[in-house]
Amino acid sequence: MKINIAYLYPLLLNIYGDRGNIIAFTHRCLWRGIQVEAHEINLGDKIDPEKYDFYFIGGGQDQQQIAVSEEFQKQKQFLVEAAETKAVFLSICGGYQLLGHYYKPHQGDELKGISILDAYTVAGHNRFIGNVTVETNLLAGNVNTLTGFENHSGLTYLEQGTEAIGRIIVGNGNNGKDKTEGARKNNVFGAYLHGSFLPKNPHFTDYLIKLSLERNYGQQELPCLDDKFEWAAHNKAVKRKY
Amino acid sequence: MIKNLLHKITICVVKSLSWAIKALKTGSGTNLPGKIARKLSPDILSFLVKQTKKEIITITGTNGKTTTAGLLASVFREDGRKIVHNSRGANMLTGITATAIENSSIKADMTSDNCIFEIDEAYLNLAFNEFNPHIIAVTNLFRDQLDRYGELNATAKKIESAIAKTSVIEPLKLILNADDPLVSMIGNNFSDADLNKIFYGFEEIIHQNSEEKIYSPQESINCKCGKPFSYLKIFYGHLGYYECSCGVKRPATKVFAKAYIGVNSSNILVKTLDNQEFTVNINLPGLYNCYNALSAVTAALEAEISIKNIQKGIENYATTFGRSETLKIKGKDVIIQLIKNPIGATEVLKTVKNDDKGKLFIVINDNYADGRDVSWLWDANFELLANYNKPAVISGTRAADMALRLKYAGLDSKNLIVSENIKSAFLEALGNVNADEKLYVLPTYTALLELEKIKKNNWQ
Numbered sequence: 001m002k003i004n005i006a007y008l009y010p011l012l013l014n015i016y017g018d019r020g021n022i023i024a025f026t027h028r029c030l031w032r033g034i035q036v037e038a039h040e041i042n043l044g045d046k047i048d049p050e051k052y053d054f055y056f057i058g059g060g061q062d063q064q065q066i067a068v069s070e071e072f073q074k075q076k077q078f079l080v081e082a083a084e085t086k087a088v089f090l091s092i093c094g095g096y097q098l099l100g101h102y103y104k105p106h107q108g109d110e111l112k113g114i115s116i117l118d119a120y121t122v123a124g125h126n127r128f129i130g131n132v133t134v135e136t137n138l139l140a141g142n143v144n145t146l147t148g149f150e151n152h153s154g155l156t157y158l159e160q161g162t163e164a165i166g167r168i169i170v171g172n173g174n175n176g177k178d179k180t181e182g183a184r185k186n187n188v189f190g191a192y193l194h195g196s197f198l199p200k201n202p203h204f205t206d207y208l209i210k211l212s213l214e215r216n217y218g219q220q221e222l223p224c225l226d227d228k229f230e231w232a233a234h235n236k237a238v239k240r241k242y
Numbered sequence: 243m244i245k246n247l248l249h250k251i252t253i254c255v256v257k258s259l260s261w262a263i264k265a266l267k268t269g270s271g272t273n274l275p276g277k278i279a280r281k282l283s284p285d286i287l288s289f290l291v292k293q294t295k296k297e298i299i300t301i302t303g304t305n306g307k308t309t310t311a312g313l314l315a316s317v318f319r320e321d322g323r324k325i326v327h328n329s330r331g332a333n334m335l336t337g338i339t340a341t342a343i344e345n346s347s348i349k350a351d352m353t354s355d356n357c358i359f360e361i362d363e364a365y366l367n368l369a370f371n372e373f374n375p376h377i378i379a380v381t382n383l384f385r386d387q388l389d390r391y392g393e394l395n396a397t398a399k400k401i402e403s404a405i406a407k408t409s410v411i412e413p414l415k416l417i418l419n420a421d422d423p424l425v426s427m428i429g430n431n432f433s434d435a436d437l438n439k440i441f442y443g444f445e446e447i448i449h450q451n452s453e454e455k456i457y458s459p460q461e462s463i464n465c466k467c468g469k470p471f472s473y474l475k476i477f478y479g480h481l482g483y484y485e486c487s488c489g490v491k492r493p494a495t496k497v498f499a500k501a502y503i504g505v506n507s508s509n510i511l512v513k514t515l516d517n518q519e520f521t522v523n524i525n526l527p528g529l530y531n532c533y534n535a536l537s538a539v540t541a542a543l544e545a546e547i548s549i550k551n552i553q554k555g556i557e558n559y560a561t562t563f564g565r566s567e568t569l570k571i572k573g574k575d576v577i578i579q580l581i582k583n584p585i586g587a588t589e590v591l592k593t594v595k596n597d598d599k600g601k602l603f604i605v606i607n608d609n610y611a612d613g614r615d616v617s618w619l620w621d622a623n624f625e626l627l628a629n630y631n632k633p634a635v636i637s638g639t640r641a642a643d644m645a646l647r648l649k650y651a652g653l654d655s656k657n658l659i660v661s662e663n664i665k666s667a668f669l670e671a672l673g674n675v676n677a678d679e680k681l682y683v684l685p686t687y688t689a690l691l692e693l694e695k696i697k698k699n700n701w702q
Contacts, residue, residue: 012462017617194617236643
């Protein structure tokens with residue numbers, strides 16, 4: 001079995017350990033004998049929606065986010081097609097905002113997204129910076145906490161058709177008001193969780209790996225790994241003071 | 243008169259307090275006295291620093307402040323000058339105030355030739371409310387503690403707004419790293435009458451162990467026009483020869499150098515626009531310390547110090563605790579090097595990788611001064627240690643995160659010893675080191691402070 005990863009715009013959006021998510025996803029596949037090929041997609045590269053099973057996009061600074069928003073409009077039809085054909089997306093922070101309809105900054109034009117999540121983001125007046133713990137019901141039969149570190153001023157609101165990935169226990173999450181964190185629509189996921197997110201949430205990583213395999217190979221069971229270090233890091237971060 | 247009396251009282255109170263803190267070995271004694279002094283006499287720092295006879299020099303930037311200021315202080319001492327220098331890295335206003343008081347008499351006289359202050363990027367603005375510098379050196383702007391200050395471009399703007407506050411009769415000398423596009427763009431909006439920009443940078447880097455192409459974390463930097471810079475050469479991080487299609491490029495340098503990098507020391511061949519040429523030996527590891535040295539050389543030249551004294555001062559520099567400092571502890575060689583962000587940490591890891599006889603002790607805390615977010619561990623290239631096949635001791639409040647990072651970097655989990663308590667972990671790590679080996683201690687900032695306390699207790 002093989003998974004093709006599209007790592008979207010790593011030269012522009014790679015802030016706060018986003019690379020860690022690719023490292024964790026890749027290793028947890030390789031340790032189980034699943035082949036992985038990670039392809040970096042940069043500005044101007046055409047995206048082949050058939051080729052990639054798992055898309056990852058991280059966060060970045062304002063100028064870089066503007067550049068990706070513009071590029072996204074050129075690639076929109078391919079990314080929409082990928083989402084419709086069950087490719088898996090994980091987006092963090094700035095990348096998450098651009099999978100929704102738009103990001104409205106304090107000044108200047110709206111940054112357009114690609115609307116594969118029913119969500120929109122507006123600039124807030126405070127920056128949410130701190131540890132986050134979320135309770136999720138996505139991972140039936142497994143540990144139900146997710147943990148990471150948020151650092152954003154954008155406030156994201158979900159619309160009908162898209163649900164949150166979980167409920168906030170510690171932290172602010174999407175907008176600091178409705179206790180939601182992240183977004184999920186079919187196989188498209190977004191979250192404000194840095195940390196890095198996937199390494200210390202191995203149950204969620206495995207969930208994404210299964211979904212990515214399903215596209216070409218149907219439902220697969222993953223062999224267990226020795227996750228002592230992963231859970232030690234998870235447990236240290238869960239319910240950590242904001 | 244009354245004002246002066248108040249200053250004298252403050253100095254007496256604070257000096258005795260500092261003495262008591264030191265006697266009780268409760269800490270490095272720099273923060274609390276400064277805080278109290280500023281409460282008692284809010285303008286004490288301004289009052290003392292204004293007595294400086296010659297240049298007041300400040301060093302800022304994300305990495306290398308402590309070492310650059312230390313090298314510069316060593317050069318100025320070589321030149322026979324009496325200096326005031328916040329040598330222990332206490333670089334916020336309270337620390338600088340405490341340093342000034344330490345160097346003044348109880349009559350409130352601070353008879354020094356120069357002040358050399360390293361100042362945290364975010365506190366520069368406040369500092370310049372209280373005194374005017376003659377020279378400011380900016381080392382670099384890397385991704386560091388973003389959870390405190392927001393984003394990189396915002397830090398550059400903070401430095402500019404601080405510069406706008408200064409008012410000296412002669413134009414302020416701003417010493418900038420030309421190889422860092424974020425640093426070289428600082429002060430573009432100021433006129434030459436207000437600001438004299440002096441650039442330094444490297445032309446060529448030669449590694450003694452010519453290394454394979456190593457992944458280094460990189461920041462995508464945009465030009466003011468909005469387009470990303472392209473690079474002709476990259477030295478490390480985002481430092482190198484950059485240009486933009488709009489015409490902006492790395493500025494011409496007044497002081498430029500070639501670096502020859504060895505395992506634990508380097509030398510740089512420095513040239514200047516007015517045709518001076520000399521070699522400086524640096525007894526510190528890594529390219530990052532060559533940058534610190536070149537920054538100090540440039541500042542010293544601007545303060546008209548002789549080449550001979552510059553060479554001697556840098557060569558004889560005794561390291562500051564935890565900044566590439568080599569120690570003998572219980573008969574064993576220990577080198578302590580602060581790590582705090584991906585680019586700096588990666589440079590340090592290159593040194594560790596090149597030493598077959600090195601063993602590791604890594605301490606990661608997530609207190610405010612460390613940056614509460616440990617995501618940066620995943621941006622640093624710990625994969626450099628993939629072939630490290632010895633026990634490694636991991637400690638600190640986020641030891642679990644560090645151990646996990648090393649597991650994914652390719653280290654054998656069986657070799658990873660996790661122990662949160664720093665003191666017992668340190669003793670264990672030291673115990674694992676054989677006579678012909680060296681212990682590499684890589685702590686974050688507050689972990690370094692804890693190690694300093696253990697040192698004061700004679701490593702017990």
